Amino acid sequence: MPKSIVSSPVIKRLPRYFRFLGELERNGIVRISSRELSERMGFTASQIRQDLNCFGGFGQQGYGYNVPELRAAISRILGIDAGNPTVLIGAGNLGKALTVHMDFNKRGFKLIGIFDKDPQICGTVISELPVMPIEKLESFCEKNNPVCAILCIPKTAAEKLIQRLTDCGIKAFWNFSHYDIRAVDGIVVENVHLSDSLMTLAYGLNNPPEK
Amino acid sequence: MPKSIVSSPVIKRLPRYFRFLGELERNGIVRISSRELSERMGFTASQIRQDLNCFGGFGQQGYGYNVPELRAAISRILGIDAGNPTVLIGAGNLGKALTVHMDFNKRGFKLIGIFDKDPQICGTVISELPVMPIEKLESFCEKNNPVCAILCIPKTAAEKLIQRLTDCGIKAFWNFSHYDIRAVDGIVVENVHLSDSLMTLAYGLNNPPEK
DNA sequence: TAGATTGTTAATCGATTAACAATC
């Protein structure tokens, strides 16, 4: 059980561990040393051992780590099976793509409702979920108690909605609007700025390393 | 002109500066001090001055920074107007969403071609661009010389395509496949793992801070 | 000029890497 506060760089690496261990497990690999894992993942062996030890001693001296056990442990730490009830706001192209592509169940979430303000879109069905009008947000939340909201709406709309959503009891935001939500109180936030990633790429193209 | 190598944390903050300065400019704000900018952006004033000084002295003692000038400078550093010719591979939901939503022209890129392997999708038109069969990739690249590829395809497909794309002269990858592309040689890469972001959010929900 | 705020150096902080004793 994690007692002390684990640093943010470590936490951000956990999903990567989870991914690589999953692949190893699928390939039938049962045992791995920090050195071998480091070569596959591009971390140092030292860092891997440090990271994992934030959560407990999963390895065994002279042996290494048991892949399925370690993966299961990280899964528990991340809360992959929590099935946090989640609503998606904004059923445009991006919202639709996420609904269809993202395997929420295997990532700790369960999508239980989709909302949009456009009457044209309301009533349509995406991945077996009917799109509801945003006016029904409060009554829906009162009944179903979602804890997470995915925002696939424009910046201006987001600014207005956030208070409404926290009033509904939302504790986590996966935020694709361009408005930066500040993580306050007991609220957790992932502000995703795809265009920032794209501009970083532009920088790389525009500024080739010195030879 | 950037001569020395700027550290990666600084580079990753540039798009954020660019965003906030754009908003200030749109609000008609001409002048800003590092202190005031720090309050809006959530950085320290010290860090802002350090970051900007990696690229030159954009400020003026006793005055602060000129917003439009600074924004224009960062725009040049990032290469926002470069219009790097770009192809998108995979015209599924995500590829479509990116094509429609992302303002490539204002982020340093120009989308010039879309490819898919599904004959059903080929021939359809997205944002005025016809989806071409992946077989035509080589001939298209020879003629139009794209430097960037956006990958919206499954992991297995990505593994196979990367060599083909680098052979076509692709220098930058905006990669949404779950395969991690390693940045080698003169290749720049942004591996986007949306599910990693989602799992980080799961961790936050699952591990509330100690009281 | 006086006040404000940068550019830049120095101090601190935190994260990564190296080393090695513990131990399977």
Added chain:
DNA sequence: TAGATTGTTAATCGATTAACAATC
């Protein structure tokens, strides 16, 4: 047991913050 590899402490590295002299 001997060999291997972890867990963990110590050393290093790099990034952030603080401080202040330079200067508009």
